[in-house]
Amino acid sequence: MYPKVVIDINKFKHNVNSLIKLCNKYDINISAVSKVFCADEKLISALIECGIKEIADSRIQNLKKFQDKDVNKLLLRLPAISEAEEVVKYSNISLNSELETMEALGQASQSLGKAHKIILMLELGDLREGILTENFKYTVKEILKIKGLELAGLGVNLTCYGAIKPTPINLGELVKFAKILEDKYGIKNPIISGGNSSTLPLLINGTVPSEINNLRLGESIALGKETVKGTVIDGLFDDTFTLEAEIIELKVKNSVPTGEICQDAFGKVPVFEDKGKIKRAILAIGKQDFASSFPIPLNKDLEIMGASSDHLIVDITNSKINYKTGDIIKFKLDYGSLLGVMTSEYVSKEYI
């Protein structure tokens, strides 16, 4: 069945093992992030076979998928107060920044009789989640009063909303606050979670502060990339996942539409480059499957022209391969399109 995403388990495991080796060198534990592949069952098993001890996801629905597995389950997205019970039920540890939420988690923990740990997130420049550092002491004191919760450490998230790079300076701030947690509040060996795949370039060049003892890695595992510049890390695979889609129309047509331009299916007014007549293929896959980020054709002579919800239009004029209707075109994926195809129930999965 097409469209189909083909997943190479050996390449996946190779990336996991390489990252474990790199992180072991610096005594860093990996929380393997499964959200980009929706906690796919076979990939979760592969993580565990490689020796991963903690798996992290943004959504409880994904954490539920591997409840029976003997690994720590970390909830990455700040819990919603309304889901506090579910959070305690299905995860052992969560990232937090709101006292009201932590109080709700504490209550849930007591009523369910199940322990729950907290990593307190600090805002260090990127402006996504995290408490302002000026509120650090107050917040810690309040958390320590909450029954049912264990404050296990501190974390930071960078290179997301604000596209702020991890540096020895902002990670040094994190370490400084972790020392306060240890010295002033008696939290022994706190988890110090120094970010996501964007911290890897610093780790590789040896400038991550040595106190950092955890990273939460998603994209580097799935796509082999660090996320500061999006380059492939030496020795890792960026083609663990390939997408295959089928040609359902192949015709020579004008490159510019004829008639009066209004708005497209998504309310945007499109602009077209006049390339004269071109040979185009329509593939049976669309924005419903890869969201807004286009997959990348493996054949470099192909150019993506655009897509609607169920159709992808590709310029094949310069292709040396003589495609015909019914042929399959293969693509690599970036983060956005991988997230899309793994989420889409219309894309089948094959494991090799």
Ligand SMILES: *Cc1c(COP(=O)(O)O)cnc(C)c1O
């Ligand atoms: C998604 C996410 C990660 C993983 O980021 P990658 O860039 O995929 O490694 C880490 N931490 C948090 C809080 C996240 O939401």
